[in-house]
Amino acid sequence: MSRTAIVTGSASGIGAAVAAALEKDGYTVAGLDISAAAPYVVDVSDPAAVDATVARVVADIGPVDAVVSAAGHYEMVPISDITRQQLHRMLRVHLGGLRNITRSVLPSMIERGTGSIIAITSELAIGGGDGDAHYAAAKGAIAALVEEEPAVKLPNVHLIQVPSTRAALAKLATHVPPNRRALIAVV
Numbered sequence: 245m246s247r248t249a250i251v252t253g254s255a256s257g258i259g260a261a262v263a264a265a266l267e268k269d270g271y272t273v274a275g276l277d278i279s280a281a282a283p284y285v286v287d288v289s290d291p292a293a294v295d296a297t298v299a300r301v302v303a304d305i306g307p308v309d310a311v312v313s314a315a316g317h318y319e320m321v322p323i324s325d326i327t328r329q330q331l332h333r334m335l336r337v338h339l340g341g342l343r344n345i346t347r348s349v350l351p352s353m354i355e356r357g358t359g360s361i362i363a364i365t366s367e368l369a370i371g372g373g374d375g376d377a378h379y380a381a382a383k384g385a386i387a388a389l390v391e392e393e394p395a396v397k398l399p400n401v402h403l404i405q406v407p408s409t410r411a412a413l414a415k416l417a418t419h420v421p422p423n424r425r426a427l428i429a430v431v
Contacts, residue, residue, distance in 0.1 A: 246272045248305045250298070252288050252345055253315030255279035258364055262312045274301040274308075276345075277315065288315045288341030289333075298348040307356065308349045313342040314364045316382075320375040331378045338382035342389065363390050 249266045253259030254275030263273045276284045276297060286297040301308065316338045321330060342363050353359025365387050368380040 247309040248272050249310040250274045250276060250308055251312045252276045252341060255281045259314035262314055272305050274305055288344055289336035291344045294344040295348050307352055310360045311345055311349050312362045313345050315341045318379055322375050323377040326378050334378045334382045339385045342386055
């Protein structure tokens, strides 16, 4: 039986690498991206568009077993120069994208009693960087959302955050309660 995974941000970077790895592991991958190169073109910051796209994936491939929320972008802007639009876009894509895809797939996962949602965060979520405060804030918000999500208490339904590097994973593990460390994995 084939397993279905959705990967947001699948047209490039971490999302493309994750999609390829999941396909190698036997998943049928539905790649979602704003780029026309993706099998499913969608702006993850648009909740209605995400709902419609997830419905198409389910109709085309079947129930979603796993999601990797990797959609995002990065820009370096000094905090004094971050515009309101830049801040809002960063939060809409990173945090809103995770919220939208989770909201679309989680009810089915809970009903079926199984599923994984993996959120790609960053080492910058912990301490920030130089000139990327709005990116660090978005990634920090993802980490906080995942840590507080009550769905992780459901058997066989996991919402996991994954930093983008192994070094960040080690750093993050020091901030995660021991009973949650088993849920952190590098994709």
